[in-house]
Each structure stands twice: as C-alpha cells, then as structure tokens.
Amino acid sequence: MSARLRRSLWPGLMALAGVVLLMQLGSGARLQTDLHALLPDGPGDPGVVAARQQLTEPFARATLWLTGARSPGEAASAAHELATRLDDSGLFSEIHTEIDSTPMREAWRELLAWQQVLLAPADARALRDDPETFVQHRLTEQYGLAGETGIVRLAEDPLGLFRRYLSPMLESPGAAVVDGMMIVDASAERDEEYYFAVLHASVAEAAFAVSMDPPLLALWQEAIEWAAQENITLHVTGAPVFTAWGSASASREITLIGGVSLLAIVALLLWRFRSPRPLLLTLTVIGAGLLGGLATSLLVFGQLHLITLVFGATVIGVSVDYAFHYLCDSLRPGWTPQQGLQHVLPGLRLALVTSVLAFLSLAVAPFPALRQVAVFTASGLIFSWLTVVWLLPLLTRPARAAAPRMRLPVRRIRWVWICLALMAACLPGLFMLEARDDIHLLYAAPERLLADDRLIGDLLQRTEGSYFILVSAADEETLLQRQEALLPGLEALREEQHLQAYRAPVQVIPSRRQQTENAALTSQLVSSGLLTSYMAQLGLGEDHARTHEARMSAPPQWLPVETALRHVDPRYRQLWLGCDDEACRALVTVQGLGDDAEPALEALAAEHPGVQWVNYVGDISQGMREHRRLSLVLLALALVVATAVLALLLGLRQALRVISVPVMAIMVSLAIVGYSGALFSVFNLMALLLIAGVGIDYALFYHCADRDGRRSAGLAITMAATTTVLAFGLLAFSNTPVISAFGITLVPGLVAAWLLALLARPPEASGTGEIPDEPSV
Amino acid sequence: MIRPGAALMLVVLWWPLASLAAGDTDIPLPELDAHDITRGEFTQIRQLPELTRPLRSSGRFVHDVDRGILWQVDEPAPSTLVITPGGLYRNGERQSGASPMTTLRPVFRALFSGDMARLQDHFEVTTKAVDVGWELELSPRDSSLADALASITLSGDAYPHKVMIKEGEGGRTELRFAAIEHPETLDEQTQQVFERVGKAAP
Numbered sequence: 001m002s003a004r005l006r007r008s009l010w011p012g013l014m015a016l017a018g019v020v021l022l023m024q025l026g027s028g029a030r031l032q033t034d035l036h037a038l039l040p041d042g043p044g045d046p047g048v049v050a051a052r053q054q055l056t057e058p059f060a061r062a063t064l065w066l067t068g069a070r071s072p073g074e075a076a077s078a079a080h081e082l083a084t085r086l087d088d089s090g091l092f093s094e095i096h097t098e099i100d101s102t103p104m105r106e107a108w109r110e111l112l113a114w115q116q117v118l119l120a121p122a123d124a125r126a127l128r129d130d131p132e133t134f135v136q137h138r139l140t141e142q143y144g145l146a147g148e149t150g151i152v153r154l155a156e157d158p159l160g161l162f163r164r165y166l167s168p169m170l171e172s173p174g175a176a177v178v179d180g181m182m183i184v185d186a187s188a189e190r191d192e193e194y195y196f197a198v199l200h201a202s203v204a205e206a207a208f209a210v211s212m213d214p215p216l217l218a219l220w221q222e223a224i225e226w227a228a229q230e231n232i233t234l235h236v237t238g239a240p241v242f243t244a245w246g247s248a249s250a251s252r253e254i255t256l257i258g259g260v261s262l263l264a265i266v267a268l269l270l271w272r273f274r275s276p277r278p279l280l281l282t283l284t285v286i287g288a289g290l291l292g293g294l295a296t297s298l299l300v301f302g303q304l305h306l307i308t309l310v311f312g313a314t315v316i317g318v319s320v321d322y323a324f325h326y327l328c329d330s331l332r333p334g335w336t337p338q339q340g341l342q343h344v345l346p347g348l349r350l351a352l353v354t355s356v357l358a359f360l361s362l363a364v365a366p367f368p369a370l371r372q373v374a375v376f377t378a379s380g381l382i383f384s385w386l387t388v389v390w391l392l393p394l395l396t397r398p399a400r401a402a403a404p405r406m407r408l409p410v411r412r413i414r415w416v417w418i419c420l421a422l423m424a425a426c427l428p429g430l431f432m433l434e435a436r437d438d439i440h441l442l443y444a445a446p447e448r449l450l451a452d453d454r455l456i457g458d459l460l461q462r463t464e465g466s467y468f469i470l471v472s473a474a475d476e477e478t479l480l481q482r483q484e485a486l487l488p489g490l491e492a493l494r495e496e497q498h499l500q501a502y503r504a505p506v507q508v509i510p511s512r513r514q515q516t517e518n519a520a521l522t523s524q525l526v527s528s529g530l531l532t533s534y535m536a537q538l539g540l541g542e543d544h545a546r547t548h549e550a551r552m553s554a555p556p557q558w559l560p561v562e563t564a565l566r567h568v569d570p571r572y573r574q575l576w577l578g579c580d581d582e583a584c585r586a587l588v589t590v591q592g593l594g595d596d597a598e599p600a601l602e603a604l605a606a607e608h609p610g611v612q613w614v615n616y617v618g619d620i621s622q623g624m625r626e627h628r629r630l631s632l633v634l635l636a637l638a639l640v641v642a643t644a645v646l647a648l649l650l651g652l653r654q655a656l657r658v659i660s661v662p663v664m665a666i667m668v669s670l671a672i673v674g675y676s677g678a679l680f681s682v683f684n685l686m687a688l689l690l691i692a693g694v695g696i697d698y699a700l701f702y703h704c705a706d707r708d709g710r711r712s713a714g715l716a717i718t719m720a721a722t723t724t725v726l727a728f729g730l731l732a733f734s735n736t737p738v739i740s741a742f743g744i745t746l747v748p749g750l751v752a753a754w755l756l757a758l759l760a761r762p763p764e765a766s767g768t769g770e771i772p773d774e775p776s777v
Numbered sequence: 778m779i780r781p782g783a784a785l786m787l788v789v790l791w792w793p794l795a796s797l798a799a800g801d802t803d804i805p806l807p808e809l810d811a812h813d814i815t816r817g818e819f820t821q822i823r824q825l826p827e828l829t830r831p832l833r834s835s836g837r838f839v840h841d842v843d844r845g846i847l848w849q850v851d852e853p854a855p856s857t858l859v860i861t862p863g864g865l866y867r868n869g870e871r872q873s874g875a876s877p878m879t880t881l882r883p884v885f886r887a888l889f890s891g892d893m894a895r896l897q898d899h900f901e902v903t904t905k906a907v908d909v910g911w912e913l914e915l916s917p918r919d920s921s922l923a924d925a926l927a928s929i930t931l932s933g934d935a936y937p938h939k940v941m942i943k944e945g946e947g948g949r950t951e952l953r954f955a956a957i958e959h960p961e962t963l964d965e966q967t968q969q970v971f972e973r974v975g976k977a978a979p
Contacts, residue, residue, distance in 0.1 A: 071898035072919075140856045143834035144848070144850060144856055145821070154825055154827055154828070187862040539829045540827060544827050
C-alpha cells in the first residue's frame with residue numbers, strides 16, 4: 001500500500017467514525033442502565049416479559065419522597081414545602097401530593113350492585129363449612145368497639161359480607177390523608193409515634209441525561225441538608241435516583257481512571273522520549289480507539305450500556321501496547337519509519353489477530369451487554385491498530401534517546417521449570433476460588449439510598465417487581481379458575497409464614513363458577529332463615545330487612561370481568577395482563593418471602609397447570625453463573641485458537657512458549673483472587689480475557705523482535721505494563737464490587753504477564769528474521 | 778389530684794372573660810393526670826337510624842400508653858379487640874384494611890395519659906364551654922375518614938366520663954367509663970394478650 005493512499009485513508013476513516021458518532025448522539029442515543037440487559041437473550045417467554053414490564057414500567061420514572069416527623073401535621077407541612085422545592089427544580093414532570101380516594105370509593109360502591117355474587121374467598125369457605133358460626137361471629141362484631149363502619153351502610157350490608165369482600169382493596173399501610181397529604185403511620189417500626197408524608201414525583205426526561213453531576217443528586221443533597229435544618233427525616237427512593245447515582249459514580253470513575261491512565265502515559269513518554277511528539281501520537285492512537293469503539297457500538301446497538309463504558313475503557317490498556325511497541329522501536333540506532341514498521345509489524349499483526357479474537361469470543365455469549373463490550377473493544381482495537389500502522393510511520397521521527405538495557409537475574413533458569421514452579425504455587429489458590437453470582441454486586445449505591453429503599457419498601461408494602469407467579473390460560477374464565485385453585489395453597493404458605501401476603505386479581509374478581517357458588521351460598525343464607533334471624537337479633541328495621549332478603553335471593557346478576565376491572569383497585573387491575581392471540585395472563589404477587597419460600601412456591605406452581613413461578617433477579621444471577629462457566633470455556637477456546645494460529649506461523653514449540661505467558665499470568669491472577677478471597681464472578685473473567693490479550697501481545701512483541709530490537713521491545717512492554725497496571729489498578733478502588741474485583745484480578749495478572757514475557761525469551765538467535773513478511777497492510 | 782382540679786377551677790373562672798375576649802376557641806385544653814396504665818369498665822350504646830333499638834354492650838378495657846388498647850366485650854357476647862401501633866386485632870386475628878378505629882388510639886391516649894396536645898395531630902379540636910367540667914369536639918383531619926367518623930365529643934371533669942362518636946350517616950356511639958383505676962403494672966393475662974398480637978404482627 002502506498003504512503004499516499006495511507007495518508008488519505010486514515011483521516012477518511014476517522015471522519016467517517018466521527019460522523020457516525022455525531023449522528024447517533026444527535027438521534028438521542030442514551031446510556032442504558034437496566035440490569036436486565038445482562039440477562040441471557042434468546043426466545044424469552046413473552047408472558048414473562050410482558051408481566052415484568054407491567055410491574056416495573058410505572059416505576060421507571062417514579063420517585064418517592066418521604067418526610068417524617070412526630071406528628072402527621074408536621075410531616076404533611078414538610079412534604080408541602082418539599083413539593084415546592086421539587087417543583088422549582090424543574091426536574092419533575094409531575095408531582096402528586098394529594099391522594100384523593102373519593103373516586104375510588106365511589107367505584108367500589110358501584111360494585112354493591114353485584115353483592116350477591118361477591119364474597120371474600122375466605123368467607124365463601126366459611127359459609128360453605130359452617131354458616132351458623134360465621135353469622136354468630138358477625139353478630140358479635142356489631143357489639144365491638146364502635147361497631148363496624150365503612151363505605152356502605154349497615155342496612156345495605158347487614159352481615160358485612162360486601163365490606164369484607166372490599167377489605168383487601170381498602171388495605172393500605174396505615175395510610176391516612178392529612179391536610180391533603182398521604183400519611184403513613186410508622187409508629188410500630190420506630191417504637192415511638194412517628195409519621196411519614198408521602199410525595200410521588202415523576203422525573204422529566206431531561207433528568208436522565210448522563211452526567212458526572214446529575215441535577216437530581218444535587219437536589220437530593222440539598223433536600224437532605226434542608227431536612228436536617230428543619231429537624232425532620234427525609235427518605236427517597238426510585239429508579240431515577242439510583243440511575244443518577246450509578247451514572248454519576250461511573251462517570252467519575254471513568255474520568256478518574258482514564259485521567260490517571262493518561263497522566264501515567266504522558267509522564268512515561270515525556271521521560272522516555274524527551275519529546276512531545278510520541279506523546280501526541282500515543283494520545284491519537286488512544287483517541288482513535290475510543291472514537292472507533294464508540295461509533296461502531298452505537299452503530300450496531302443504537303445505545304450503550306453503562307457496563308460497556310466502564311469495561312470498554314480497557315481499550316486504552318491494549319491500544320497503548322501497539323503505540324509503545326512502534327515508538328520504542330524508534331529508539332534503535334539508525335532507525336527509519338519504514339524499517340520500524342518492518343520490525344514491529346509481525347508482532348503487531350499477530351497481537352491484533354489474537355486480541356480481537358479473544359475479545360470477540362465474548363460476543364458468542366448470549367448476553368447483550370457483553371456483546372456490546374466485545375464489539376466496543378474489538379472495534380476500538382482495530383482503529384488503534386490502524387492508526388499505529390497507517391499514521392505513525394508518517395509522523396514518527398527517530399528518537400534522541402536510546403533504549404536502556406534490561407537485566408533479569410533469573411534468565412538462566414529453564415522456562416519449563418519456571419512454569420512448573422508457578423503452577424505448583426498457584427494450584428491451591430485455584431481451589432480456593434469461591435464464585436459469587438449475585439446481580440446486586442453490579443449495583444453500587446450509597447448505604448443511605450439502600451436503607452431508604454428498604455424502609456420505604458417496608459412502609460408502603462411495595463410490590464417487588466422481580467418475582468411473581470404468572471398464571472396463563474386459554475380464556476378469562478379458566479384464568480380466574482386457575483387462580484382460585486391456587487389460593488388455598490397460597491393461604492397455607494402464608495399460615496406457615498413462608499410469605500406475609502399475596503395478591504391475585506381473583507381475590508376481587510371471582511370466576512363465573514365461583515360467582516355461581518357465591519350466589520347459591522347467599523341465597524341459602526336467606527332460605528335457611530339464618531339471615532332473617534340475624535337481622536332480627538341485630539334489630540334491623542323491618543323494611544330494610546325485607547329489602548335485603550329480596551336482594552340476596554333474587555336471580556343473580558353476573559359481574560363481567562371488564563366491568564370488574566373498571567371498578568377494582570388499581571393494585572389488582574395492574575395484575576391483570578389481559579389476553580393476546582396466544583393466551584390470557586395474570587400475575588399473582590407475593591410479599592415478605594421467608595428463607596425457604598422459593599422452593600415452596602416453585603413446588604406450588606408445579607402442582608397447577610398454567611402456573612409458573614418467575615424470579616427475575618434469580619434468573620439474572622443464574623445467567624451470570626452460566627456466563628461465568630461459559631466464559632471460562634471461551635477463554636480456553638481463545639487460547640487454543642491463538643496457539644493454533646501461532647503454531648502455524650512460528651512452529652508448535654515457539655507457539656507454546658508464547659502462549660504459556662498468558663496462561664501462566666491467568667493462573668497467577670486466579671490464584672491471587674483465590675488466596676485473597678476476593679469476589680469471583682463473570683466479570684473477573686473479563687479481566688482474564690484482557691490479561692490473555694495483553695499477555696499474548698507482550699510475549700509476541702518480545703518474541704518476534706530480532707536480537708537488536710529486544711531492548712526496545714522490552715522497553716515497549718515495560719511501558720505498556722506500567723501504564724496498564726496504573727490505570728486498571730485504580731479500578732480496584734471502585735465503589736462497584738464487580739469493577740473493583742476486575743481491578744484486583746487484573747493487576748497481578750498484568751505484572752505476571754510482563755515479567756514472564758521477558759523471561760520466556762527463546763534460548764538464542766531465533767527471531768522475526770525467519771518469518772518472511774512485508775510491511776504492507 | 779389537686780393540680781388538674783386547680784386547672785379546671787382556673788378554666789371555669791376564666792371562661793367568661795376569655796369568651797368575652799376571643800370567643801369559645803380560646804379555652805385552654807383541660808389538663809388531666811398522666812398515667813401509663815388505665816383500667817376500667819365501659820358501657821357502649823350504639824344507635825343507627827336503620828336499627829329499631831340501640832346495640833348495648835358492656836365489658837372492660839385497658840389502656841397502656843406504649844402497648845395500646847385492649848377492649849373486651851363481656852355482654853351480650855364475649856369478644857376482644859386490641860388496637861396497637863402495629864394494627865387492629867379482633868379475637869387475636871389481624872384485621873386487614875384501614876379502620877377508623879385506629880383513630881381512637883390518640884383519643885384514649887389523651888383521655889387517660891393526659892396527652893391532650895397530641896390530639897391536634899389527628900383532629901381539629903374545639904373546646905366547648907360547659908357548666909361543669911369540660912367538653913371537647915374533635916373532627917378528624919384525615920379526610921378519608923369523614924364518611925365513617927364525622928366527629929368525636931369528649932367530656933369529663935377531673936376524670937374523663939364520656940366519648941360520643943358520630944358516624945357519617947346519622948349513627949352515633951356513646952361510650953361511658955366507670956371504675957377507672959391506674960395499676961402500676963399490667964396483670965399477667967393482659968400482658969399475654971398484647972404479646973400474642975405482637976407476635977401475630979407481620
């Protein structure tokens with residue numbers, strides 16, 4: 001390829017990448033933080049996907065703010081003031097304070113028209129088993145403290161059957177409305193009289209922008225200070241707050257890690273080459289890699305995951321290898337740019353092929369986020385590599401300094417013995433590795449936010465969106481009957497304290513079959529005379545009694561599902577997913593699970609047709625476990641492929657020598673993670689992939705260098721290893737457990753790869769000279 | 778026993794002047810003795826427009842400032858109701874659903890533990906002038922309670938005597954207290970009742 005062509009190719013490629021990046025950013029590419037992107041994809045159950053969306057969608061933009069004080073009035077007035085502050089910030093599209101229950105109560109009242117067929121499931125059982133005792137209990141209740149009061153009058157519902165049917169919908173966590181603000185009584189939790197006012201605020205689109213300093217966090221901090229001054233307590237939760245914190249923390253970490261990495265590179269280059277030119281060239285190589293990686297991944301995926309950005313920073317670590325290798329070669333006496341390329345190209349070419357292969361092997365895994373990382377890294381590396389090969393020979397000048405001589409004392413020991421000794425030292429550590437595949441390790445959140453979230457979840461009895469029972473059937477009636485069949489089992493689990501509460505649409509929308517049975521039960525109450533004698537004992541007026549009897553024994557009116565859905569509480573309505581071509585679906589949610597609840601729920605689901613227990617968080621953790629195993633296999637595969645490629649070009653003996661460097665480095669790294677008891681999950685394996693890629697680079701650069709080039713190649717890998725360790729060692733201090741584990745895995749592996757590459761030099765006089773190669777690309 | 782008496786004397790003496798100056802609302806809240814534990818007997822008469830005769834019941838009650846209220850009906854049929862900060866339990870079983878009755882906890886607290894000021898957290902409190910003793914009218918600040926609980930009237934002198942609960946649609950419940958005493962500790966049996974519902978709470 002001619003120099004003129006290269007001269008025009010590089011700017012063209014970069015301009016193209018730049019245009020693509022700008023277009024993607026302009027069309028609203030967003031940072032993705034949804035952890036479900038880490039789930040394995042493939043033919044996911046459409047019912048499960050729809051169900052999860054239904055449960056979590058309302059929460060995507062919702063934030064909850066609680067102001068607490070010793071009296072409901074104080075809590076309410078604090079919440080009013082907070083609402084003004086939130087409104088003034090302009091970050092929210094909607095702020096709800098007042099919870100007006102009037103329309104809901106009116107909707108419930110309308111259901112009274114069907115009172116004959118509406119019974120609480122437990123009451124239907126009691127009426128079937130022992131109607132006398134049931135009626136006796138209702139009478140006793142009328143003499144209790146202040147009797148029973150509620151939405152309907154005693155004359156309309158003397159036995160309280162309808163009121164008891166409504167009661168799960170009335171269930172709210174001790175909530176009251178004071179001065180137009182929803183108040184939750186937290187006295188039981190705090191062992192003193194204490195109240196929280198609840199504020200719902202929906203975040204506007206603008207608040208989601210990725211930034212190091214999200215306005216939502218600043219607002220939160222201000223609100224905390226304000227609360228401290230006002231002597232009230234403040235609690236916040238909601239996906240947007242967590243996202244804001246996550247994106248701020250990731251941006252900070254990327255900036256810090258990237259910044260320190262750059263500083264290290266700057267210092268090393270200035271010190272080594274005593275000229276700013278190599279520095280600018282290296283920065284160009286890194287920049288090209290980042291630009292290419294960003295543009296390619298956005299082009300392919302349309303968006304970027306947070307995880308991709310953090311791990312994609314590894315591009316820097318590998319791309320400087322290429323730049324250093326070429327630049328260090330310029331320290332050789334009598335160097336010319338074309339000669340330089342001739343010297344390093346065999347090593348560079350092999351290094352690129354093996355690294356891209358190693359990183360692309362991630363894309364084989366059925367995990368969207370990891371596929372992004374693979375594409376980001378591989379494309380970034382290609383861009384950096386092309387920059388080194390096309391651009392650097394045009395701009396590099398022979399250096400003024402000379403490469404220093406490297407001396408390693410163990411040079412005389414045979415390589416095989418070094419490998420065996422290392423293996424012996426590492427083996428126990430490998431057995432001490434303890435895998436933890438927990439999705440929560442991915443989320444870094446400050447303790448205060450996590451505590452707030454737990455507290456609010458407990459106080460408001462929020463439904464967990466990550467696990468539920470999915471019931472499906474061919475039609476609505478079967479769907480309801482299947483839920484009805486499930487209720488006794490759920491009730492038994494509740495009594496055994498496996499769970500605290502459950503909620504199913506069928507609790508307020510009986511099936512037609514159950515409605516028929518309910519109508520029979522209520523008309524039986526009339527025909528047996530039980531209802532009449534009860535009303536007489538109560539002293540209900542003659543007219544009222546006769547009207548009620550007539551109502552309860554009239555030919556029944558069936559309550560259609562559509563009508564019921566219009567009237568019932570939204571907490572039940574949202575569990576009804578409706579029907580599509582394939583099936584009708586509904587959710588049953590469970591709360592307050594005990595330790596052994598999951599197997600029990602799974603067993604319960606297995607007993608019933610069309611019932612499925614879904615645990616999304618569990619599925620993600622399962623996915624992480626599978627992916628960890630898969631990655632190990634992929635890593636081994638990548639190394640085998642690399643060995644095969646190298647064996648074809650260098651011969652088996654040399655190939656094994658080169659490949660033993662990354663293999664040993666990986667073993668050292670794993671052993672140290674094992675010995676130290678650090679976190680081991682799928683993300684450590686990504687660090688191992690990086691070690692594999694970098695280890696092969698180091699070994700090849702040194703191996704492929706001719707005798708004269710050894711010194712400069714040694715310098716190149718020393719500089720590359722130093723900058724990479726400096727940059728990624730900092731990841732160990734990340735707030736996010738998995739990122740910190742990434743750093744802890746990486747540092748020992750990189751150090752080992754560097755030392756081993758220098759030691760693994762072939763005995764004598766075997767170098768690139770044997771490989772026929774032209775510096776043309 | 779002298780302190781509240783004296784306070785009431787002041788109320789009675791100052792009332793005419795106060796009412797001249799600023800109307801009824803300026804009458805200070807009565808000061809009652811503070812007791813951690815109160816025990817007594819009650820009779821309840823509940824009247825509803827749709828009932829031909831009032832529902833009468835009687836029994837015993839215990840108020841513990843920390844634990845809550847135990848309401849034990851003996852006549853005409855035995856039943857127990859426990860109201861704790863954690864919820865409402867009828868015959869040992871937790872009742873789901875918001876109940877206007879939880880609002881009675883601060884009322885009892887005011888009546889038997891002398892914590893009158895805290896009533897204003899939950900109610901708009903109007904002090905009414907009466908010839909003997911005092912009378913307070915409470916209307917709930919929680920708007921969702923309005924149709925179940927229109928107002929509560931409390932009256933008494935040195936002791937609280939009567940609670941009148943007006944329901945939304947013309948119903949009213951009258952509670953009268955008698956044989957009030959203030960033991961130092963709860964008896965074993967009552968303690969157990971509170972502990973049992975404590976365990977039943979989620």
